[in-house]
Amino acid sequence: MSGKNRCSVCGNHTDIVAKVISDPNILYCRNCRDEELRRLERNFNLMKFVCIRCGSTNVKKDDLRTGINEDVFNIKASTIDQVIAVYAVARLSCIDCKNIFHVNILDNGPRTF
Ligand SMILES: [Zn+2]
Numbered sequence: 001m002s003g004k005n006r007c008s009v010c011g012n013h014t015d016i017v018a019k020v021i022s023d024p025n026i027l028y029c030r031n032c033r034d035e036e037l038r039r040l041e042r043n044f045n046l047m048k049f050v051c052i053r054c055g056s057t058n059v060k061k062d063d064l065r066t067g068i069n070e071d072v073f074n075i076k077a078s079t080i081d082q083v084i085a086v087y088a089v090a091r092l093s094c095i096d097c098k099n100i101f102h103v104n105i106l107d108n109g110p111r112t113f
């Protein structure tokens with residue numbers, strides 16, 4: 001299987017690296033997949049969190065990771081990622097009470113029905 005197809009986002013006929021399983025399937029080329037992850041990262045950074053222990057808004061975000069699929073669902077031996085969710089995981093630490101916690105955001109894409 002060549003993995004070449006038409007990217008649903010930019011329309012280029014190119015290597016497909018990720019696919020959202022929906023009807024119809026949404027196919028992503030590398031650039032469009034990367035842009036999707038950058039978008040999630042940008043918007044994630046806009047989110048405000050409070051400390052889950054003391055309620056303080058004095059919370060510092062670090063170690064942000066974004067990705068597709070891994071840690072979410074295991075789909076084996078596919079040449080392309082079957083996108084079920086795009087995720088962002090970040091470590092947060094409270095400046096006031098020193099509590100450390102993690103948030104894990106999953107973006108499942110727009111509903112298709
Ligand atoms: Zn594309």
Ligand SMILES: [Zn+2]
Nearest residue numbers: 051054094097
């Ligand atoms: Zn706190």
